[in-house]
Amino acid sequence: MDGLAATGLLALLLLLLLLISRFRRCRLLGEPPLDKGFVPWLGHALEFGKDAGKFLSAMKQKHGDIFTIKAAGKFITVLLDPRSYDAVLWESRCKLDFGQYARLLMDRMFDVRLPDYDPNAEKVMLRATLQNKNLPSLTKAMLFNLQTVLLSDPNKANRQWEEEGLFHLAYSTMFRAGYLTLYGNESKDYDDVSSRAKDLVHSLEVYHEFYKLDRLLMKAARSMLSAAEKKAFSSIKKNLWKLLSVKSLNCRANRSVWLESYQQHLVDLGVDEDMQTRAMLLQLWSTQSNAGPAVFWLLLFLLKHPSARAAVQGEVEGILRTRRQTMGQMQITNQEVLDNTPIFDSALNETLRLTAAPFISREVLQDMPLRLASGRECSLRKGDRLCLFPFISPQMDSEIYEEPEKFKYNRFLNSDGTEKTDFYKEGEKLKYYNMPWGAGINVCIGKFYAVNSIKQCVFLLLSHFDLELKDPDTKIPDFDKERYGFGMLQPENDVIIRYRQKDQ
Structure with missing residues (x-):
């Protein structure tokens, strides 16, 4: 026993010395x-x-x-x-x-733990699903889904002035349309009225649950949730796991190549259905948490800077005016058109410079x-x-x-x-x-799809709605500072706007 005690004491002393050396770290040459x-x-x-x-x-x-x-x-x-x-x-x-x-x-x-997880290999595998030959179909689907959320919602179609938080409008619109684009619709027929109504209800349900989760994610990342917050966080995740279960997603129409490829990737890793569902929630956050805030900041800056708004809106209206007779609304799925918006691109790059962290x-x-x-x-x-x-x-x-x-x-x-x-x-x-999109091997693989989606959303809002600040003197809100390090910053408080659908 004496020998064992001595060995244990020696091990304890070595551990203490290691800890002390760690805490007493000094700068070396x-x-x-x-x-x-x-x-x-x-x-x-x-x-x-x-x-x-x-x-x-x-x-x-x-x-x-x-x-x-x-x-x-x-x-x-x-x-x-x-x-x-x-x-x-x-x-x-x-x-x-x-x-x-x-x-x-x-x-x-x-709560995602994937065997043999290699983020770089995963990015290489998924990059093709969001770029090159798959980008046109994603861009087209995003426009249809944006139209569903913005133009099919009876609450936005009564041509009466409505008041709403700009952040809520931007985040919910981009999230819901992006979710439907990547994770699928109720029906293959985008023009089916009853299916679009179901898409509106379902995407809003997912958004409401996700938004509650989003309020707690930064604390979870830093292990700073209180006991009550941990309980709420767990409950919200369970609700989202039901909505994103393998069984539920397999029943959806118009599933993107991205979704099909990612699901097969998880199967190839040997991941069971429970962990696949958790990974789908992770990807929902990865793909949908930044575009909405970007639209919010861009629209807010345009509303606060009339000359900027006039320049961007003039460019948008010029595109619509010159192409409407031959292409209708579909011009904003044309990559050549989307790539030929230098004023918009500058305003977006400036927005991201100020708000991506x-x-x-x-x-x-x-x-x-x-x-x-x-x-x-x-x-x-x-x-x-x-x-x-x-x-x-x-x-x-x-x-x-x-x-x-x-x-x-x-x-x-x-x-x-x-x-x-x-x-x-x-x-x-x-x-x-x-560097809002990162750089090097970790550059955002969805950059081109995200930029197209942001442009389409802003184009639709500027061309179909009258938008104005409820209080023209309202200040640009401060950042929610706990969001530093996780992509797009969010505002500390929302900004109320008035909007109504224009007569077309």
């Missing part, structure tokens, strides 16, 4: 500046979680473009120089890996050097996390953009009306000057 905060283990977790944008901006002012912080026992190196992003974005997966963090969030947020994260799998654009070499430690935050730089960098906090709809236009792509930092032309 060649490593970025280290800022551990004043609270043991917790470090800067509270500041980081409360307002990552403000906190990381302050750290940049204090330490420069690269630094390491401690947050809840984890050491995170943050890189904020876009000239150096390539060194991270294209580094080998055996050194910098995205999969570990993705698996952690999948489990925390959606994803983290691009990698787990450091081995001690390694990171060469920066300045020529300096920084050492990264195995077990740390490396994070890029393009929202701070390039997107809100005053050296790159004059008055970066302001919305300028023509910021991405040259004087001749072509797209502007020349932006500079320290005299160097930037490859990465706006």
Whole structure:
């Protein structure tokens, strides 16, 4: 017993020494500046979680473009120089890996655990379903479903002024139409009145449940749900799992190639039906959580900036006027038309610059050097996390953009009306000057479908509805700061608008 006790005591002492060395971590030669905060283990977790944008901006002012912080026992190196992003974005997966963090969030947020999960291989497999030859059919289906949600709803068709929150209108419209496009309709016949009515009811039911879940997802990602919130979160997920069960989805018509491919992918992984359903909820969030907020911010900026609205609406009306006689509404499924909207594209890019704030994260799998654009070499430690935050730089960098906090709809236009792509930092032309879609191997595979969908929604709203702010002096709302790091930011509060359907 004495020997066993001595062995146990020695093991305990070694564990304590390991923990002490972890907590007493010091900056080594060649490593970025280290800022551990004043609270043991917790470090800067509270500041980081409360307002990552403000906190990381302050750290940049204090330490420069690269630094390491401690947050809840984890050491995170943050890189904020876009000239150096390539060194991270294209580094080998055996050194910098995205999969570990993705698996952690999948489990925390959606109870999804997939065997042999490889996010990069999954993206390669799904990319073709959202691009190239499949893009036209998705674009066409999205228009039909947007028309169902916006133009078939009797609440929007009475030509009387209605009041509604702009965020709710934008988010619900894009979510419901996007859900029907990817997950299928009640009937193959888009023009069947009874089927469209059922699509309206069903998509609204899914949206209402999803919206309740969305209010809790950021806390779930950070493991900050209270006991009552955990109970509600679990109940909402169960309701959504019923709506997204394999049996329910298999009965739907007009199922997208994306859905068919993803379901087969899960079967090939050996995933049972229960986990397939959970994965479908994960994908619902992945595919539908950003487009609605993007439409909200774009419309709000247009309503607050009359010259921008006039320019965008003039471009839209010009397209409708020149093509209506031969193509009717179907011109906004034509990719050539959708690609020929430079004013709209600039306004959208400016909106995304101001409101898209994803983290691009990698787990450091081995001690390694990171060469920066300045020529300096920084050492990264195995077990740390490396994070890029393009929202701070390039997107809100005053050296790159004059008055970066302001919305300028023509910021991405040259004087001749072509797209502007020349932006500079320290005299160097930037490859990465706006990164709402990510970059490198983790660029959003649904970008082209999402852009088409956003354009179609805004085109329909501007051409079919009179829109105005209830209070013209209403302020642009602050961001919901807990959303930093997870894609499109959402407003802290909604903005009430008045709208009515135009006489066509």
